[in-house]
Amino acid sequence: DIEMTQSPSSVSASVGDRVTITCRASQGISSSLAWYQQKPGKAPKLLISAASSLQTGVPSRFSGTGSGTDFTLTISNLQPEDFATYYCQQANSLPPITFGQGTRLDIK
Amino acid sequence: QVQMVESGGGVVQPGGSLRLSCAASGFILSSHGMHWVRQAPGKGLEWVAFLLYDGSDKYYADSVKGRFTISRDNFKNTLYLQMNSLRPEDTAVYYCAKGYCSGDSCYYYDYWGQGTLVTVSS
Numbered sequence: 585d586i587e588m589t590q591s592p593s594s595v596s597a598s599v600g601d602r603v604t605i606t607c608r609a610s611q612g613i614s615s616s617l618a619w620y621q622q623k624p625g626k627a628p629k630l631l632i633s634a635a636s637s638l639q640t641g642v643p644s645r646f647s648g649t650g651s652g653t654d655f656t657l658t659i660s661n662l663q664p665e666d667f668a669t670y671y672c673q674q675a676n677s678l679p680p681i682t683f684g685q686g687t688r689l690d691i692k
Numbered sequence: 693q694v695q696m697v698e699s700g701g702g703v704v705q706p707g708g709s710l711r712l713s714c715a716a717s718g719f720i721l722s723s724h725g726m727h728w729v730r731q732a733p734g735k736g737l738e739w740v741a742f743l744l745y746d747g748s749d750k751y752y753a754d755s756v757k758g759r760f761t762i763s764r765d766n767f768k769n770t771l772y773l774q775m776n777s778l779r780p781e782d783t784a785v786y787y788c789a790k791g792y793c794s795g796d797s798c799y800y801y802d803y804w805g806q807g808t809l810v811t812v813s814s
Contacts, residue, residue: 616797620737627787627804628737634795639802671737675799679751681727681739 586674590684596692601662605687607655607672616676619657623668667691694718694803701808714771714788722766725791728773730784778812785809
């Protein structure tokens, strides 16, 4: 199984800050990586697919980079609605599809 | 527009069974790979099962293999998850998720249902 490790597990930031979340795969997954945002009581929302492809309607302050085993999600100019939990997911192979453990982004 | 509505969750005793449904609208289920993903209370996301768009292949997480079955009814445009021999560790919100292709993979999820809670407890 491909293990996905996110860091940090939680981060506190202020509105207007820039935050970077990293995700490392236990083996190479090319660019087959997604980032999701989840708010309490809601289903996850796809932000980025194929490591860097922003979904339609997602603000451009979200960006993704990486390939192989190391990936990053960067949120620039944090807005109040961005405080949520973020998950990476490898889409390279199944079974199983695997997710990172999540990164909780809190307001400082 | 695309919508998926899950139902069938509830409280069940260990060893019991439940069937979850995911009624889809705005797209044709049989044109997309479909997944079930679950989330235990306060925990992260765990992939459960996958049904290939043409129904020819099914895959399961090791934790549910032999106990859960994914299927669909093309006429009703509905996805199912039959869950047997339930265990307390199966307690979670279960989401159906629509497969989406980007780059060289079709294992992303662009639409999710609202989730249905399954609680396994005596």
